[in-house]
Each structure stands twice: as C-alpha cells, then as structure tokens.
Amino acid sequence: MEVRGTKLFIEYISRKLNLSEEERPVLGNWGQVGTTLGSLSLKLNLMDMDKINNLLEIQEQSGGLFGDVAIELGYLDAMQVESLLKIQTWSRRGEILHRLLLSKKINTDQYRELVSKVYFF
Secondary structure, eight states: OOHHHHHHHHHHHHHHHHGGGOOOOOOOOTTTTTTTTHHHHHTTTSOOOHHHHHHHHHHHHHOOOHHHHHEEOOOOOOOOHHHHHHHHHHHHHHHHHHHHHHSSSSSSHHHHHHHHHOOOO
C-alpha cells in the first residue's frame, strides 16, 4: 500500500511541477533507512531492541509482516501499526520533497506549499 501511495504522490508532484520523466524524483537506495516500522517503533519508544529482535526472529520464521507479528505478540495494537504506517508514508514523501529542494527543482516557497500534500494527499 505504501509503495503505491508514494508512487501516486510522485506522479502528483511531477504533474504539478511539470517535470519530465528524467526530472521525476525517486527514493534513493537508502530511502527506507529510519522509516521501517521497527526503526519508527524504536525512535518513538514503542518497543525496545529486545522486543524488536525477538519480533524479527519470529517474522523470519513465519514470513509475516512486521506489523502483523507485532500485533500477534502484543507489542503493538492495530491503531499503533496503522499510525506507524502513516508516519512511514509521510516520511518517505517528505524525502521526495527534500530531494526536489536540494536538486533546485523547487524553491522554498514551493516546498512550503507542497509539504501539506505529504499529509493530505
């Protein structure tokens, strides 16, 4: 779901700014750093490393999704997972705007205007 939403956001930004295919922003190879559900759970003090490591071991064996396993283990509830997924999406969309600003494809006024779209698109 998140990847599709990010792609739609990139399409929206590209249309709004009239960007060519070559100018379209893409998430970098490190685009997921700090935005995995485990990283966000740790940063937001929802889980500690012991729980995350335990969850990852179980996830590797079961092949389940991080959020689903966290709920099954009682580490997170469904609302927390849903919120973390939203935060994850917003973080990755924010990175797209950062890339556009740093590459000078948008100026700070455009950046400010587009930031609200990160949350409401």
